[in-house]
Amino acid sequence: MAGRTVYYTATTLDGFIADPSDSLAWLFVQDIDQSAPLGYEPFIADIGALVMGSTTYEWLHRHLAATGEPWLYAQPAWVMTHRDLPRIDGADVRFASGDVADVHAAMVAAAGEKDVWVVGGGDLAGQLADAGLLEEVIVSVAPVTLGSGRPLLPRRLQLRVRETARNGDFVETRYAVEGPGEWREGAGA
Numbered sequence: 001m002a003g004r005t006v007y008y009t010a011t012t013l014d015g016f017i018a019d020p021s022d023s024l025a026w027l028f029v030q031d032i033d034q035s036a037p038l039g040y041e042p043f044i045a046d047i048g049a050l051v052m053g054s055t056t057y058e059w060l061h062r063h064l065a066a067t068g069e070p071w072l073y074a075q076p077a078w079v080m081t082h083r084d085l086p087r088i089d090g091a092d093v094r095f096a097s098g099d100v101a102d103v104h105a106a107m108v109a110a111a112g113e114k115d116v117w118v119v120g121g122g123d124l125a126g127q128l129a130d131a132g133l134l135e136e137v138i139v140s141v142a143p144v145t146l147g148s149g150r151p152l153l154p155r156r157l158q159l160r161v162r163e164t165a166r167n168g169d170f171v172e173t174r175y176a177v178e179g180p181g182e183w184r185e186g187a188g189a
Contacts, residue, residue, distance in 0.1 A: 003111070005104070005133050007118040007125035008043055009152070010140040010170070016149035017122060022059055026144045031168035038138060038165050038172040047075055048114025049107045051100070054081035055150075056120030061088055075117075076110045078103060080124055100124065101131035126155035134177050136162075140170040156181030 010027050011017050018024055034040045050073055052060075057079040064071065071091035078094050079085065080103075087093060096103045107116045118125045118134065128134040137159060139152065159175035166172070 003108070003113060003115065004135040005108070005116045005118065005128060006136040006138060007128075007134060007153070008138045009118075009120065009122075009125075010142060011152040012142055012144045012146050012149075014145040014147065015152045016146045017120065017152055018059075018150040019146050020149050022055060022150065024059070026146065027142065030142050030144070030170065032140070032170055033167055036165065036167045036172075038140070038163065038174060039167060043117075043138070046115050047117045048111030049075050050077040050117045050119050051103075051107055051124065052077065052079055052119040053121030053124040054079060054083060054085060057081070057085060057093075059120075061086060064088060076107075077119075078107055080121075099131075100127045101133060104128070104131070104133050122151050122153045126153055126157075129153075129155055129157055129177060129180075132179075137175040137177060138172070139175070140167065140172045142170055158182075 009017055012026060019026065032039065035042070071088050073091070076092040076094060078096050080096055080100055082097050085095065118128060125134055125137070137153070158178040158181045160178050161173060162176050163174040164172065
């Protein structure tokens, strides 16, 4: 099942991927097995390219600068931004602006037979979904609520559950993206 565009992320029970100040502190205190079936290790093995929004990139830049850690990814990474952002030494980062659909083909080509990972940004994942380019969503839901913050996916989408598992503190679910969520009042199942 390679060659897909996949939004892989963690969220709080109330649907936020980061708090209002873009902190992920809630995430790092959770118990998770990175090698579990829907865990990070098997996931990243099938990734050939990445795309992220500028907020995610800036968070990574700050985190790596503060910890002295190197860039985390061997794959090429696109950063969707309308601003000039600092580069990270040793990182294959390609800055792009405009419609993400216009750069998607380059990401897919760079990924080869592997998947494109939408690393962060619910709005970025939503833009790909709007263009019909987001094929899968994999979400790890933590038993935490924030009350506000960066939403998981600020769009109406129709998804189909493909797989679910428990991993430590998380409930993980793989969804196929079926299309925009279009419901009419009074329409029954």
